[in-house]
Amino acid sequence: MSNIKLRSGGTIPLEMHRARMVQKINLLPVNERLEKIQEAGFNTFLLRNRDVFLDMLTDSGTNALSDNQFAAMFQADDSYAGSETFFRLEKVLVDLFGKKHFLPAHQGRACEHIIARTLVKPGSVAIMNYHFTTTKAHITLMGGGIEEIISDEGLKVKSDAPFKGDIDIDKLNEAIKRIGTENISFVRIEAGTNLVGGQPVSMKNMREVSAICRALGIKLVYDASLLADNLYFIKTRDEEFRDVDIQEIMLEIGRLMDIIYFSARKLGSSRGGGILTSDDEIFSQMRELVPLFEGFLTYGGMSVRDMEATAVGLIETLDMGVISQTPVFVEALCNEMQANGVPVVLPPGGLGCHVDAREFCNHIPQEEYPAGALAAALFIVSGVRGMERGTLSEQRNPDGSERLAEMELVRLALPRRVYTLSQIKFVADRFAWLFENRHMIGGLRFTDEPKVLRFFIGQLEAIGDWPQALAKKFAEDFGGSL
Ligand code: F0G
Numbered sequence: 001m002s003n004i005k006l007r008s009g010g011t012i013p014l015e016m017h018r019a020r021m022v023q024k025i026n027l028l029p030v031n032e033r034l035e036k037i038q039e040a041g042f043n044t045f046l047l048r049n050r051d052v053f054l055d056m057l058t059d060s061g062t063n064a065l066s067d068n069q070f071a072a073m074f075q076a077d078d079s080y081a082g083s084e085t086f087f088r089l090e091k092v093l094v095d096l097f098g099k100k101h102f103l104p105a106h107q108g109r110a111c112e113h114i115i116a117r118t119l120v121k122p123g124s125v126a127i128m129n130y131h132f133t134t135t136k137a138h139i140t141l142m143g144g145g146i147e148e149i150i151s152d153e154g155l156k157v158k159s160d161a162p163f164k165g166d167i168d169i170d171k172l173n174e175a176i177k178r179i180g181t182e183n184i185s186f187v188r189i190e191a192g193t194n195l196v197g198g199q200p201v202s203m204k205n206m207r208e209v210s211a212i213c214r215a216l217g218i219k220l221v222y223d224a225s226l227l228a229d230n231l232y233f234i235k236t237r238d239e240e241f242r243d244v245d246i247q248e249i250m251l252e253i254g255r256l257m258d259i260i261y262f263s264a265r266k267l268g269s270s271r272g273g274g275i276l277t278s279d280d281e282i283f284s285q286m287r288e289l290v291p292l293f294e295g296f297l298t299y300g301g302m303s304v305r306d307m308e309a310t311a312v313g314l315i316e317t318l319d320m321g322v323i324s325q326t327p328v329f330v331e332a333l334c335n336e337m338q339a340n341g342v343p344v345v346l347p348p349g350g351l352g353c354h355v356d357a358r359e360f361c362n363h364i365p366q367e368e369y370p371a372g373a374l375a376a377a378l379f380i381v382s383g384v385r386g387m388e389r390g391t392l393s394e395q396r397n398p399d400g401s402e403r404l405a406e407m408e409l410v411r412l413a414l415p416r417r418v419y420t421l422s423q424i425k426f427v428a429d430r431f432a433w434l435f436e437n438r439h440m441i442g443g444l445r446f447t448d449e450p451k452v453l454r455f456f457i458g459q460l461e462a463i464g465d466w467p468q469a470l471a472k473k474f475a476e477d478f479g480g481s482l
Contacts, residue, residue: 033381092314097254130148259276331348357410
């Protein structure tokens, strides 16, 4: 565990590792940060990483690798077919989850593509706690729809519920009745529910959902991309599991689910992805798609080096000292933010600290993307890159109107074992300044809006000259300091 008690009775998040290799980062002056975000069309995805001070866009493919992961990469068996590396990774995965079959894919969304192609029929509905952007895009691409039945607590910014990602069982029963078993492509549980603030799902909930699906013959799909954080929360927030081995917890999850998939850019802290199942029929259907879309069955689009790193990273997921790193630092950042009055999603989840842009910028209408504007403003005043997770990350309705997001969040992702406590304190300090000056932040509008997943490459402009005024005020207040 890495939340260590202090003499005063408080706790401190402690790094349970040492840095033997480091990368230099640059903090550009504020006027240059302003220029860079303008050049990026106010979209933090379009910034160049060399212009970013702390990259808190995502933990995807940006977690620190361990010495053992690097060492394993040297043993990779490079071959198109029948690579020993594949068999090593397969064994780790089938052992961890207790499943029969493993299919490799180049990343999480590739797994979603294969699963959607196999199970989604036009007009069918996938029921889930909450969507992830790429999940929904692949289901709708196949002509299916989605229905979200997360617990009411899940959509409250501030809550005491320890497992806000839980499915509402009444809503599940009602949805099944209304939609009809034959029209349901699958039920999906997303561990560490990404878009509502990295909120975990309880084992009790997984057991209940699984029992309902089994009784009706509905396939239960598990997105395990954020499982590492979710495991930490099961261990620390559910009394039943305090003394249970993480491996045992993973095996139980494996028993409850029909299909498990993951992004190895997150789970396993490497690159790649994969699908696990014990269902022979579904396996043989999905297997045909892998060589077509991903690569041969023993690499699926992954490099063998990444597969070796993933295998070791998955084993390291059994270590609380490793998997606690993100959640304890997220909690520390949330605590600092709260102490400064900045509204954040509570309780702290995994993945990152999520700032409530709706409250932070309550003077900006959702149609002018308050979370996008806040992410851009943060970059101007700190060089920190966060990610918009609100209306901008939604797709327009078929009639062209905006689909207003249920939550307007700016995510400050904390890649595992990358940033230190002083860097966390720096972020909180700059955010506090921004909060005091929040009324200076204005809205954004699109200048170039892609139809699908527009948040990735869409470009926007500021409504008014608020970015210039904000940069000027920052320079005055900090007396020319960065
Ligand atoms: N499912 C979840 C829950 C995810 O968080 C992601 C990726 C995916 C699926 C897709 O995986 O990127 O390997 O194709 N989330 C990243 C993020 C992009 O920044 O949160 P992928």
